[in-house]
Amino acid sequence: MTRSGRDRSHRVDDESTVPGGRARQSRPNQAGGSQRQEGSISAFLAFFAVALFALMGLVLDGGSAMNAQQAAYDEAEQAARAGAGALSVDGLRAGSVAIDTQAAIAAAEAYTVSTGHPGTASVADGKVTVNVRYRIPTSILGIVDISTLPVSATASAVNVYGVTKED
Secondary structure (H helix, E strand, O other): OOOOOOOHHHOOOOEEEOOOOOEEEOOOOOOOOOOOOOOHHHHHHHHHHHHHHHHHHHHHHHHHHHHHHHHHHHHHHHHHHHHHOOEOHHHHHOOOOOEOHHHHHHHHHHHHHHHOOOEEEEEEOOEEEEEEEEEEEOOOHHHHOOOEEEEEEEEEEEOOOOOOOOO
């Protein structure tokens, strides 16, 4: 008990006490009450930080995906050219230029394997078509559970011979 006859530890009012016996008043909110809102700014900052990292991930990882897309197209294009260069020896001996289907597919797919991104090739009507598909890892988008991005490209090539147009 204290001098006034009341126990200080059971005092109930609008003030809360801090260590050392000093009184601290709560700030009134806009409605005139005395609710404390100290944690609301931390939740906002946490959400804002995640959103900022996601946006940064879209910029950086999106740029990487665009570069990988261009590289995949270049690989598919070169593989198609390699396949289109596989001409039929029997066709050449007969005086016509024709693609050896099996050799063209083998050459195109061997090129894609040499680039590190195996693809598929097909031949139809003298045209070699190559498809390359793979995934690239992300560096920042992993914080929003996107660990890889897809990359794919398709390119075709034909073997052109002789004069194709007049001057």
